[in-house]
Amino acid sequence: MTNVRRSVLAIYALYLAFASSAGQTFESKVEQLLHDEPENIKCFTETLRDLTCFWDEKEDRNSSFGQYAFTYQYQNENSSVCAVSVLGAAGKRLFLCRLSRIEFFVPLHLCVYQGGRELYNRSLSIDQVLLLDPPANVTVVRTRLQRQLNVTWLPPALKYMDDSMMYEVRYVVEGSPMRKEIVKDSTKLTLRGLQPNSKYKVWVRVKLDGISYNGYWSAWSDPVFGTTPPSDLDPLILVLVLIISLILILLSLTVLLSHHKFLLKKLWPDIPSPERKFPGLFTVYKGDFQEWLGHNNGSTWPVHMYTEELPAPLEVLSEASLAAPLPSHVSNPRPEATPRAAPYSREESDTMEEGEDQLETRGMDAGLHDRWQEPRHTHWLMEQLRALQEHPEALSQSSLLESQDTYVTLNQNSQHTREDEQGDDILEESLPLQALFASRGTSLSAASHSDLGSLQQSSGSGRLSSQSSFEYPNHTWSPNGPGYAYMAVADSGVSMDYSPMSSSRITDMGKGVTYTNEYKNDILEHRQPLSGQLIHSQY
């Protein structure tokens, strides 16, 4: 007997141990239902093979459990009695009853009688009071993706009800509020939007979905920990950042290299040193200028010599100071203009003719008075030139018209014919413009040497000519000093022609011809009669 009792006790103890090691112990379920269920008779089924109903004793009565009677009746059946048992200590006792024969999908009526009187009653359907164990084997694993965790679990091993389960997953991380998610028809869940590199605590619980079966939420499963992988840089962002930084570096390098001199000057300006101009001053003579001067005298003078000409004084001589006149038929030749002017003169030949005519008439009318003021000058000049042209040796006599410049002389006689050979002088006198500016294409040749004959040749052509200048072997008035640069000024009344001449050429008189100035615009000069003085300078 004692052995049997001992074995029974041992078995009971083992059973209790097993029950306690289950996901949720019976007591805890009772506790939970005590809290959740508002009905007086609280019932639940966990194994689908029995129904547990219990009620708590009233506080006021210290009653024994023998007073209670518990009856249950299925629809269309007779009522049955269930044995009442006690749970808990005095003062907090629970009376419970376990129904062994259970039927689903039928109404069940329960009644608790106390002392013959009905205390509680309840009508329920067992398929609506399911209280399951929490899910087992909850696992949390990392996924390939960032900020995610995979949670999986095993469903409760209930036949016919796998597709009626509903799960709730709860997870929390330090510093964040708890989050819950409902899962239906599946035993896995992917948690998204998690913090990287964090430890998450996950729970799962189960409940019937309420359509065909219903019940209470199970207890939370034991927490399972999972750590999210540390965040790594999005490769695309990394590549873009690298590319942009590379571009910026290249740009800055380019700017630096292209402006490096400028930047260097700004950042590290040169201190000017006179070493360049004074070679050896600082290195050899250590700044002793006197010594350095002594060694350097006569050799390269660092001071720049101006290669420009010294300002030359300008002497303006009038005709009045000129010497005795030459024969009257001297006409003033014109120095040769540049060959460039020759074609130009040809082009203007037609216009020149007209201009000449106009000028002649004008010269006749307007400048008559003015002309007569200095007819002697013009005549005299031309005569001088003429004489010189014909008799070059007589140049020594002439003290006038020794310039070799291009100049224009006009006289009043403008109505004479042009073809007269004899009247070449006259022609030239009378049609000075024409004569002076006429050429037959020999201007180029005339430019090369003094040729008064060209003047005669060209007289009648009515063309512009660039006439050569000629030199005078003698000249009466000499420059004031050696090395003076003279400027020959030919005043046509409109423009002044200046031509620099070197006074050093004075000695070269009679040898060669120098042609200095260019052929100016003669049209203007043609139109205007010579009103001013004809100024010559000799050299």
Add this chain to the structure above:
Amino acid sequence: MSQTGHEERSKTVKRSAGLFALLLIVLEWTRPGLPSPLRPICDLRVLDHFIKQARDAEAAMRVCKEGCRIGVPLVVPLTRVDFGVWEKKNMEEQAREVQTGLWLLNKAISSLRTSISTSVLHSHIDASVRNIASIGQVLRSLSIQDYVPTDGGIDVQETWRVSSASELFQVHINFLRGKVRLLLANAPVCQPDS
């Protein structure tokens, strides 16, 4: 000569092939018996939808007190399910049980139309009748043969009578939730390893 013969032969072959195809088509049309089997409806969400509707109807009937009295008690099936007992039955027994119950329910709910005057309840009644018919279609799709119980074939043990509309609809929903669902959930056609 041979060419024409060859051509003639090819022509006849083509013609006979065409006739053969035509024959097949005609036979397919006129094949006797059941029409081609429906695709099996294994998704229990269909039934869940019916159950939800039945729940609404039952809730509506529960509050109806006066206008929901029925004169003649209606025969309804038993809804209780004992898993041990149920598992022992084979597929055909279960199917017959379900179909008998559905037939009875259909008859009972349809007879309510004359008794109940409220239009709201009428909609529930019509929905329930429609759903029962749809469940019959679902069963047919699962290759469960139609079964119409004869009057003698109904086991009285498996029926009882209700005297109120709320009870009737309670039976209705319990029946759907229990036996019908068990049958559909365990249909061999829907099992993955069948």
